Amino acid sequence: MTSRSVVRVSRLPILPKKRKADGEPLPLVYQRRVRCVGGNGGDGMVSFFRGYRNPFGGPDGGDGGNGGHVVFRGSTKVGDLSHLRSELRAERGEFGRSKSQHGKNGEHVEIPVPIGTSFTDLKTNQEIGRLSREGDIVLAARGGIGGHGNEFYLSNSTRKPYKAEMGGKGEENTLHVEMRLMAAAALVGFPNAGKSSLLRAISRARPKVAMYPFTTLKPHVGIVHYEDEHQVSVADIPGLIEGAHMNIGLGHSFLAHLTKCQVLVFVIDLSLQDVRRQRDSLREELSLYSSSLASKPALTLLNKTDIVSEKEKREGIDAFSGDTHDLFTISAKDGSGIMDFLVRLREMIETTESENAVDTNE
Structure with a gap:
């Protein structure tokens, strides 16, 4: 003894x-299946400025904001995965507005998880990341890019652009989240x-x-x-x-x-x-x-x-x-x-x- x-x-x-x-x-709770959805980007706007003594002021449609990301961050302040919801969805970006106003970017969703957590994409069955240190992050779903407004397309050859982009769609990934330790x-x-x-x-x-x-x-x-x-x-x-x-x-x-x-x-x-x-x-x-x-x-x-x-x-x-x-x-x-x-x-x-x-x- x-x-x-x-x-x-x-x-x-x-x-x-x-x-x-x-x-x-x-x-x-040491493992979870989580659906992560990035926010959609905001649409750009088609708009033309109309003002006093300037009825043909040109295009002023603003760009849409970018959608938020879904991010996991390693932390020593959590002990398991019980706080994870089955679906995590980030905010979408706001639409562009007139008077050259760009839309606000969507807020990111950042979730703390224990150090040593691994993430596997269930579509490809491949590990996409592992958090080995405090503060490390894994990007689970990217947000979509905001679309350009018609002011973006103004050029010497195109003085009156009548087009704008739609915002990009956010990623959707289903992950198997598991504590390795x-x-x-x-x-x-x-x-x-x-x-x-x-x-x-x-x-x-x-x-x-x-x-x-x-x-x-x-x-x-x-x-x-x-x-x-x-x-x-x-x-x-x-x-x-x-x-x-x-x-x-x-x-x-x-x-x-x-x-x-x-x-x-x-x-x-x-x-x-x-x-x-x-x-x-x-x-x-x-x-x-x-x-x-x-x-x-x-x-x-x-x-x-x-x-x-x-x-x-x-x-x-x-x-x-x-x-x-x-x-x-x-x-x-x-x-x-x-x-x-x-x-x-x-x-x-x-x-x-x-x-x-x-x-x-x-």
Whole structure:
């Protein structure tokens, strides 16, 4: 068992103490299908100036305004895609007017989304962009260009132009918007292993907790706060069962969530028999689904130490002798062992992020 008794105070986690709100929490929304429509350009105008002592003042029809764009911008202030509507439509440009008045451009629609979000055009099934940094943008639908008024066509050869352009039509694109990174860490385990209870203990998240299996049907994400204001996101993934790699029990949809996390945390029920077999079965399901998923950095938690004897606890620890994973014994109910686990989790995530940064630079 890994011992982490000496840590810097500033890097210690802050466990939630305030009372949490009642009612069902909203599940994490990590993908959406969105129809993006750019604004149409305004039409140009055909007009001739008529004024005092100047009855034939020439053309003065203004140009139409450009239509607005639909833009997605990467932001750290949003956590999922629940705020996205099924259709995003930008404003159209105003029409041109007489007396050389150009129409106003339509307002752009700018939507903040989490960093790491990718966008796939469903017509071509190709990725059109990915937001990897704060402030990056993806242009989802261009607005149409405003049409020229007849004043634009005035020339030495054409003194009385009677034509104007119609505004261009805005683009219409249907996109699959998906978060590539759901959370920094994911809690993996069989039903009723205590994943939801653990997420409640370390964050302000409120996943449902009950005595029957499959109480969690959609992923929930909680934020762990540290004393130096660092934050780590942790996802509660619905329980897996044997045969999940063959899509038994909605296995593929659950396993797909794990590909969007950097570190895996295996939560093992210490009160059941064959604790080593529990973890090995979970690792086998991951490896059969994806070799890259099985190679992610991971650690193991032996949960429910509050309901087992010291002998059973020791036997559970001995079952993992020689294992390469970091091992912690915890109780999500009374909080024992959680602080050491969270300190080590942050170290693993920071190491993973630095390695990924080096790979990107290379």
